[in-house]
Amino acid sequence: MSASQSNGSAGLATRLTHAGRTPSSFHGFVNPPVAHASTVLFPDTATMLSGKQTYHYARRGNPTTDALEEAIAELEGAAGAKLASCGLNAVALALLSCLSSGDHLLITDSAYGPTRHLADTTLKRLGIEIDYYDPAIGAGIAALMKPNTKAVMTEAPGSLTFEMQDIPAIAEAAHAAGALVVMDNTWATPCYFQAIAHGVDLSIQAGTKYIVGHSDAMLGTVAASPRAWEALDATAGALGIHVGPDDVFLGLRGLRTMHVRLRQHMEAGLEIARWLQTREEVARVRHPALPEDPGHALWRRDFCGASGLFAFDFRDDVTFEQSCAFLDALRLFGLGYSWGGFESLAIPVRLKGMRTATPMPEGGPSIRLHIGLEDVTDIRADLEAGFKALTG
């Protein structure tokens, strides 16, 4: 129940405002109702047995979930989309929809940690062969394709190390070998990277981040290209993945302002990133929208914006303990996992032991920042206090 009904060639902001809404179906109310529902009643047995009634049981969808699935499908330029209970659940749904026992899966070495954990535990147990590859591999992925390779998992930029990937080149090689391309596109969102138009078959969003946008609910979405849609829909149905209507409502509400929030996250994030580049304590800022970043050319070619998440590495004479003192001195930045909400967050990043396919050069300790919607001068002042704490 989520095949895309496209608003044609309307601009992004217009589509974010209107996608998945049909007020005339709900007495003119601007937003669809929040359907708290399980059972759906039928007028008679003939209708019940015909299978023709729009809704028959809420596990398979209701007007609230349909509205968000239609909106996501439209924004992603997809054949259809399914919701999941969180981002990791969306990763699991996407991978289970295209992999069977005996199949081979290639995963970027820069993948989100829990995605690796899923692959190394549950997917391995189900008899799926896993290999990790260098995120910078590009068209070279062709050499890693085996006769049983059914999917290539990508993520750009990686959410801790921020390396870009050449998605069109990877997609071309994967498709030539008969494999699907799966992408975790949470960082850019469909606002700043149109994954499916660049060759991706299953585009994943941790909706917990920018779609919900207010750190008050968890959600995941998977949008599919025409060749991946039928299996995605069938797998979501078979697994019984369902999201509660209040969380779906928060996703719909967040979606309407996502482009406006993203623009502010991008601008403030870049301002802070450029300022960090001038600090003598900082060796490197990991942000693909900076011209000095190794992924900048790919970002410029394929993406049309950046979100507010990036990292920086201290000089290598800064100790891990000092980087913790930096974090403990922050007052505005929360110390917590996740990102994409309205507030600034920071975490320490342990680069050591993160990679299995490619070595990770070791420098000073790394910190990941999510730049929220606070005033940039206050954000900078908070980080300045952190730098002061380095020297005690």
Ligand SMILES: *Cc1c(COP(=O)(O)O)cnc(C)c1O
């Ligand atoms: C947070 C995150 C996820 C997982 O989302 P949850 O909703 O926390 O399960 C997946 N991928 C990336 C890149 C993330 O940052």
